[in-house]
Amino acid sequence: MFCLYLYGEQFIGSRSAASMLLIKRLRNTALSRLTRELLNTNSLSFRSGYSYHSLEDAITLEINGETLNFPHVWLRDNCQCQQCFHPSAKSRILNWSKFNLNTKPTQVHKDENFVRVTWDDGHTSQYRLDWLKFRSFTKKNQQQYDKELYKPPKVTWKGDDFQKICSTNDYNEIVSSDKALFKWLNDLSTYGVSLIQNTPNDETAIESIVQRVGFPKQTHYGVKFIVQNVPNTSNVAYLSSNLQMHTDLPYYGYCPGVNLLHCLVQTKSDGGENTLSDCHYVANYMKEHHPNQYRILTDTEIEWSDIGVENGNEFYKLYRSPVICVDKLENVSRINFSIPQRGSHFPGPIELVRPWYEAHSLFFELNRRFSAKVKVDTGSILTFDNIRLLHGRNQYQDCGNNIRKLIGAYVDWDEVYSRLRSLKVKLEKRDYY
Numbered sequence: 461m462f463c464l465y466l467y468g469e470q471f472i473g474s475r476s477a478a479s480m481l482l483i484k485r486l487r488n489t490a491l492s493r494l495t496r497e498l499l500n501t502n503s504l505s506f507r508s509g510y511s512y513h514s515l516e517d518a519i520t521l522e523i524n525g526e527t528l529n530f531p532h533v534w535l536r537d538n539c540q541c542q543q544c545f546h547p548s549a550k551s552r553i554l555n556w557s558k559f560n561l562n563t564k565p566t567q568v569h570k571d572e573n574f575v576r577v578t579w580d581d582g583h584t585s586q587y588r589l590d591w592l593k594f595r596s597f598t599k600k601n602q603q604q605y606d607k608e609l610y611k612p613p614k615v616t617w618k619g620d621d622f623q624k625i626c627s628t629n630d631y632n633e634i635v636s637s638d639k640a641l642f643k644w645l646n647d648l649s650t651y652g653v654s655l656i657q658n659t660p661n662d663e664t665a666i667e668s669i670v671q672r673v674g675f676p677k678q679t680h681y682g683v684k685f686i687v688q689n690v691p692n693t694s695n696v697a698y699l700s701s702n703l704q705m706h707t708d709l710p711y712y713g714y715c716p717g718v719n720l721l722h723c724l725v726q727t728k729s730d731g732g733e734n735t736l737s738d739c740h741y742v743a744n745y746m747k748e749h750h751p752n753q754y755r756i757l758t759d760t761e762i763e764w765s766d767i768g769v770e771n772g773n774e775f776y777k778l779y780r781s782p783v784i785c786v787d788k789l790e791n792v793s794r795i796n797f798s799i800p801q802r803g804s805h806f807p808g809p810i811e812l813v814r815p816w817y818e819a820h821s822l823f824f825e826l827n828r829r830f831s832a833k834v835k836v837d838t839g840s841i842l843t844f845d846n847i848r849l850l851h852g853r854n855q856y857q858d859c860g861n862n863i864r865k866l867i868g869a870y871v872d873w874d875e876v877y878s879r880l881r882s883l884k885v886k887l888e889k890r891d892y893y
Contacts (some may be wrong), residue, residue, distance in 0.1 A: 466511035486883055519568055521575060523589050528596045535577060536563045538595075539585040590892040595851030609884065609893060611877055612649040614848075620830030625651045631659045631841070642883040644843075645673070645876055648718065648726050652845035659722055659839050666722045666841060666869050677716045680711060680766075680775045687721065687866040705735055705827055705852035706798035708870075711764040711777040715794070717873030719846040723836045727864040732856035733844060736829035736849050739795040743784050745826060753819035757783040760816050763803035764796060780807055783823060794847040797823070846870070 518529040537552070537559070539545065544554040560581065567578040577585045594605060607613055616623045627647040633640035634656060646744070649656045659665050666684065670676050676683050709715055726732060746754040759782065766777040785794040806813055827850050834843045844851060856864055885893045 480582055483776045486535055496727060519565060519575075519577065521570060521589070521592065522553060523593045523596075526593070526596075526598070527594065527603075528598065528601075530592060530596070532563055532565060533561055535565075535585065535587070536560075536579060536583075538587075539583070539592075540587060541585060546584075579636070582829035589873050594892040605669065609881060612646055612880070614652070614740060615650050616744065617651060617738050618741050618830040619737070619832040622796065622834070626653050626655060626834070627651075627655055628655045631656050631665070631669070634672060638883055639886060641672055642880065642887060645880050645883075648843055648845070649880065650874065652740075652848045653736060654843050655836070656841040656843060657837070657839065657840050661724060661839065663724065663867050666867050669720065669841065670869055670871055673871050673879050675871075677870035677872050679712070679716065679870065680770055680773055680777075682771065683869070685868045687868055688864060698757075702855040703735060703853040704799055705824075705831065705850035706801070707795055707850060708798075708846050709766070710781070710796035710798050710801055711766045711779045713779050714872075715796075716846050716870035718843060718871045718876055719851070720841055720843050720869045720871065721836070722841045722867040724866040725863060726863045727840045727856040727858065729857040729859070731854040732845060733833045733835040735828075735833055735854070736833045736844065737796070737827040737851075738849055738850055739784075739827065740748045742823065742830055743792045743795075745830070746823065750819075750822060753782070753815075755821050756815055756819040757823060758786050760812060761807055762796070762816075763805050763807050764801050766801055778803065783820065792848075795850070797827075797850055831858070845873075847873075887890040 466751075515529065517533070518531045519535065520527060520529050522528075538555070539554065544552065546553050562582045565577045566580050567576075568651075569576045573589055575589060577587075593601065594608075596602075614623070629640060629644040629647075629736055634644055644656065656669065663684075667676075705716070706717055735740050743754065746757070761780045761782055763778060763780050765779075766775065768775060781794070781796050783796055784792060785796070787793045791847070806816075808816070826873070831850070834842075858864060881893075
């Protein structure tokens with residue numbers, strides 16, 4: 461056995477396993493530290509020799525009481541005139557083969573709402589001051605841009621909080637009102653779950669909701685899918701037995717982002733409740749209280765698979781990704797978890813097998829501990845973030861005149877965020893958006 465201490469964490473295993481973890485930690489730590497340095501400084505200075513002096517190569521403007529710096533090269537690249545920017549396509553059209561990275565302003569004129577810059581090639585650019593401020597380079601303003609326009613910030617929760625965070629929305633209002641549509645999508649983005657009530661008793665009703673967002677994500681299970689007890693099924697979700705918590709389709713490289721489940725018929729028997737857990741809460745809990753196991757789940761790629769036949773279509777899906785995916789800032793970006801859809805091949809060293817299984821089991825138990833239960837009423841659509849939440853279902857019993865039936869569909873997060881931004885521009889009418 462070999463013991464390694466790295467940044468206050470202990471790794472025990474063979475030399476090869478410890479070496480692999482060391483390399484990954486050093487790489488991730490270096491990247492995250494570099495990113496933090498970039499975010500916390502106004503001028504970039506690298507030991508490798510790259511340098512940028514913002515005050516020398518930038519225009520300084522006073523906008524609404526703030527002193528803001530705008531690099532010359534960025535301003536020239538973002539000229540809004542019709543020679544450089546197509547107004548209806550909302551796209552840059554300047555000729556990059558003739559672009560001068562070292563362009564300088566010869567004249568700057570600022571009035572109440574605009575700043576006009578004349579460049580050393582004779583070109584003149586004009587910018588709205590509120591447009592510039594919204595895209596400025598201070599940490600505070602960049603955080604405002606992210607919050608207002610890029611993506612709503614996520615709020616994590618545990619089971620006890622579920623009734624407070626899970627909003628209810630009316631089907632007809634979402635179909636007919638942009639404000640109601642925006643509220644539902646914003647709640648869904650923030651908390652990862654939201655309910656739609658008073659849905660018509662029609663297998664096509666879910667299509668109107670999807671169309672309000674954009675278009676559905678088709679998989680090898682179709683554009684829509686029916687969830688009910690089916691003997692000899694190719695998917696364990698189509699059984700009435702207990703369905704352990706999971707994410708759908710982790711074997712897709714581009715996994716469906718939002719899951720919509722329209723309850724046409726709910727079981728009258730005991731059971732049939734959905735279990736839901738916010739994995740962002742669980743991941744943060746593990747990171748604080750069980751850092752070694754958390755790191756194993758973020759660093760170890762697992763193979764996910766689905767093999768079978770659906771509607772005459774043969775499929776053999778394989779994809780490799782960790783249980784907990786994080787971005788360069790160590791924020792959780794995607795969760796992959798499904799006991800049935802985890803492949804039998806372990807694409808890693810044998811020394812990691814036992815530690816990974818222990819971390820996996822801890823993750824599963826914590827999600828059970830912090831989960832919520834909800835029995836969705838007939839006529840409701842349960843909508844949730846498929847790459848953030850685990851979902852499952854308790855066992856139930858069909859009877860002759862009561863056959864539990866749900867209609868499901870997927871929508872990509874790209875479409876949700878696109879619709880949210882479009883609605884925000886339309887509803888708030890802020891020109892700087």
